[in-house]
Amino acid sequence: MPALLRFPFRARWASPLSLLVDPFRKASFLLGGQTASGVLTLGALALSSRALGIVDFGVLMLIHGTTQTIGQIVRFQSWEPILRYGAQAREAGDVPRLHRLLAFSFGLDVLAAVVGLLVVLAAMGPLAALFEISAAHQDAARLYGTGVALMVLGAAHNGTLRLFDRFDLVAVQSTLAPAVRCVGAAVLFAAGGGLTAFLVLWFVALAGARLGLVVLAWRELFRRDLVRDFRAGLDHRTLNPEPGIWRFVAGTNVAGTLNLANTRLPLLIVGAMLSPAAAGLYRIAEQFADLLVKPSHKMLAPAIYPELAHLSAANKPGKRRRMVLRSAALAGGLALVLFFVLAAAGKPLIMMIVGADYAPAHLPMVLLTAGGVLAAWAFPLAPLLSAAGRVRSLVIARIAAMTGYLAAMAVLVDGWGLVGAAAAMVVHGAVTLAGLGLGARNVLGTARPADVQPAEQA
Numbered sequence: 001m002p003a004l005l006r007f008p009f010r011a012r013w014a015s016p017l018s019l020l021v022d023p024f025r026k027a028s029f030l031l032g033g034q035t036a037s038g039v040l041t042l043g044a045l046a047l048s049s050r051a052l053g054i055v056d057f058g059v060l061m062l063i064h065g066t067t068q069t070i071g072q073i074v075r076f077q078s079w080e081p082i083l084r085y086g087a088q089a090r091e092a093g094d095v096p097r098l099h100r101l102l103a104f105s106f107g108l109d110v111l112a113a114v115v116g117l118l119v120v121l122a123a124m125g126p127l128a129a130l131f132e133i134s135a136a137h138q139d140a141a142r143l144y145g146t147g148v149a150l151m152v153l154g155a156a157h158n159g160t161l162r163l164f165d166r167f168d169l170v171a172v173q174s175t176l177a178p179a180v181r182c183v184g185a186a187v188l189f190a191a192g193g194g195l196t197a198f199l200v201l202w203f204v205a206l207a208g209a210r211l212g213l214v215v216l217a218w219r220e221l222f223r224r225d226l227v228r229d230f231r232a233g234l235d236h237r238t239l240n241p242e243p244g245i246w247r248f249v250a251g252t253n254v255a256g257t258l259n260l261a262n263t264r265l266p267l268l269i270v271g272a273m274l275s276p277a278a279a280g281l282y283r284i285a286e287q288f289a290d291l292l293v294k295p296s297h298k299m300l301a302p303a304i305y306p307e308l309a310h311l312s313a314a315n316k317p318g319k320r321r322r323m324v325l326r327s328a329a330l331a332g333g334l335a336l337v338l339f340f341v342l343a344a345a346g347k348p349l350i351m352m353i354v355g356a357d358y359a360p361a362h363l364p365m366v367l368l369t370a371g372g373v374l375a376a377w378a379f380p381l382a383p384l385l386s387a388a389g390r391v392r393s394l395v396i397a398r399i400a401a402m403t404g405y406l407a408a409m410a411v412l413v414d415g416w417g418l419v420g421a422a423a424a425m426v427v428h429g430a431v432t433l434a435g436l437g438l439g440a441r442n443v444l445g446t447a448r449p450a451d452v453q454p455a456e457q458a
Contacts, residue, residue: 038291040178045287046354047185048198049280054357056195058280062131062271063141064202065264065283066124071151072263074116077252078105079159080386085242086163087309099230100241102221105156107238108249113149120145131271131279137195144199150210157217164224169216177209244389251391255382258398261405261428262375270421273413281418284358285365288346289372304380308387320388321444324380335376339369364422371422374429381436388443397435404431 049057082105089098124145128138161170184201187193193201221227240246267286271279304327311320346369347362385394405428412420 036175037178038287040175040182042287042291042353044178044181044185045284047182047189049284049354049358051185051189051193052195052198054277054280056276058271058276058278058283059131059133059137060195060198060202061267061283062133062276062279063128063137063144063199065267065271065279066127066131066141067120067145067148068151068264069260069268070116070119070123070145071148072260073257074119074148075112075152075155075253075256076108076249077256078108078112078156078249079162080252081105081242081245081249082156082159082163083309084248084387084389085245086159090163091310095226095229097241098226100234100238102156102160103230103234103238104241104245105159109153109156112152112155116148116152117146120148127268131268131276133276140196140199144203147203147206150207154210154213157213160217161213161220164220166216166220169220173209173213173216176212177205180205180208248389248391251395252386255386255391255394255398258395258402261402261425266409266421266425269409269413270418273409274417274421278418281358281361282364282421284350284354285361285368285418285422288342288350288361288365289368304383308380308383311387317443320384324384324440324444327380328377331379332373332377335373339373342366342369360418364418367419367422368425371425371429374426374433378429378433378436381440384440384443385436390439390443393439393443394436397432397439400435401428401432404428 048060052060082101085101086098089095089101121142124142125138128141133141158170161167181201184205185198188197188201218227242248267279267282270282304323307323308320311317311323343366346365347359350361350365351359382394382397385391385397405424408424408427409421412423414420416423
């Protein structure tokens with residue numbers, strides 16, 4: 001019990017300034033990790049794109065993106081129940097309850113890994129043919145796809161580190177795969193490595209990063225003396241450790257799947273509708289946009305979620321509202337500034353870093369950045385809805401955004417090609433902001449039945 005109560009939550013919330021200071025203290029770790037990860041990823045992409053050429057580089061990105069997409073579909077977002085219900089267990093100092101929750105979440109990851117492997121074995125061949133990947137590389141694509149099991153196994157372990165405020169470890173771990181890929185890409189670039197060699201490199205980086213995440217999470221549990229008697233506390237309640245948890249897990253899984261437009265689905269659609277070369281250009285545009293815009297909300301979303309979960313568990317709707325509004329204003333304003341910087345200097349950067357062959361990625365990059373600005377304004381709303389148990393509102397917003405995105409893709413790609421695909425992301429960002437804003441308006445005002453306790457007293 002003392003290990004669980006090591007951080008005095010109410011003391012941290014004693015001053016209004018702490019509503020922003022504490023999440024940003026955590027975000028400072030993530031900012032360093034996200035920045036380093038973005039730079040290293042850009043370095044790896046620059047080296048691999050020059051070594052492989054546009055077509056083979058596009059094939060590499062399509063194989064990796066397909067594996068990531070399957071992983072996002074089958075995984076249960078198991079870090080979210082850890083933060084939502086684990087915050088309540090920490091408030092109550094209930095170690096057996098936390099043990100049951102962790103065992104449940106780890107079990108979800110194992111189930112997702114098995115399902116993911118089955119899906120990869122069945123789907124990777126037809127998808128490779130759809131993307132016009134040569135028969136010589138389809139077997140390599142299937143082998144790479146088995147990495148989906150590693151992708152999903154780390155979700156609950158990531159949530160464990162976040163629950164215990166170990167954002168420093170999350171930041172370090174997030175740089176491991178990009179660092180391995182960047183160093184390995186430099187070696188392969190010098191040695192003249194081909195597509196198969198780069199696939200092996202990407203797989204090794206993925207495996208090392210995920211296994212590192214598992215080790216760090218269990219190390220933290222051992223450090224807090226939370227492994228002793230772990231199995232003793234498990235009983236029939238482990239399969240249903242919290243009231244409504246299965247409904248919550250199903251909802252967050254659907255919401256995560258519907259959020260595919262923010263991850264690798266656009267890349268796959270570009271590869272299927274246009275060509276692997278177009279997919280390679282899109283990936284370069286996407287990475288530059290991610291590097292300058294997404295850190296403004298990617299670094300904050302993991303940091304703000306535990307705070308929102310703790311505020312919901314302690315029934316602090318007023319403080320929760322102020323945190324959301326201030327965080328959105330800061331992230332949105334920063335993203336807007338970075339958008340103008342990228343619009344002005346993006347093309348020379350692309351040509352200098354990845355080569356003149358990739359100059360057509362500039363306009364798509366600007367449009368993707370504009371979509372990222374809208375996403376930055378919306379970033380705290382999804383964690384807010386999830387932490388408050390409003391998964392239905394989150395799912396509805398995601399359905400609307402995905403529908404708008406797919407409709408825009410169908411219309412715009414035909415006439416505008418790669419530029420149209422990027423413009424569809426602006427539509428996605430606008431619908432996401434509107435949908436999440438509508439869903440969050442009541443949560444921002446008062447405590448609701450989905451929250452844990454009665455309304456906050458004045």
